[in-house]
Amino acid sequence: MLKHLILWPLAAFALLQLIQIKIPDAPAKIDPAKEIKAPADIKALLKRSCYDCHSYRTDIPWYGHIAPFSFEVKSHIKEGRLAVNFQEWGNYDEEKKQRVYHGIVKTIDWRMPLPMYLDAHPEAKLTDKERAKIKAWAKSHIKEQE
Template sequence: MKTLKVFLGWLIAGLLLIQFIQIKVPEPPKAKPGDEIKAPKEIMALLKRSCYDCHSNHTDWPWYSHISPVSLEVKSHVKEGRAWLNFSIWNQYSEEKKQKLYKDIAKSIDWQMPPEDYLWMHDEAKLTPQERQMIKKWALSHVKEDEE
């Protein structure tokens, strides 16, 4: 019993100390209203529901995103997501970058986006196969033939 108390004491102390370790998520890049991606209404609704938390300046930070060690993972996802693609600054990207991103969206929507660990806490972000196909079709419709 004493060993259990010592273990629990160290566990609690570790959880308290880890609160001081934080990942700094840089301020989102400045965006003007015209910088945000433009898409048909149904596509925008899907992107906002399933992608915008990590891939835009409009992150909804849930309560657990401020408690380590979970916060380390959440903030890391957002930091990496915005670095790869930020829908809020879409029109700041070069045409070459947009073409690459359209292709990447079409590929990743089939198998890795949104990530499974995100979906554990965000059931509303799940995409049906039909919704995935809609996003893929929309993205591919913007890929220029000579770019493929």
């Protein structure tokens, strides 16, 4: 009886591993000229706190390959890159760029980086001052103020 109690969840866990979310491959050649241009301090903040989900420079942690955690991690990367990939910036039209700048102003105070991610990546946490800096930078690029 006890054996079954242990074996069934193990078997279910093993089966779960067969389901893997596929993140589209990064292009073989990433053009550095397409990357967003920003003052060095802003760029450093974006790299530290945003690039894991918003660039091709994705560092998937070990648990990111283990279901069910992988579902969460990989779908964040997939959707994050769709929302904005800072290494594809040069391919965006002005409308998309404006949408992202607005999005940053809107989300930087509480939604980005994702709180769930921050639990596992304390180094990506932004101080209030750093958030304010990113916000001011994004605002300075917004054409018509709301």
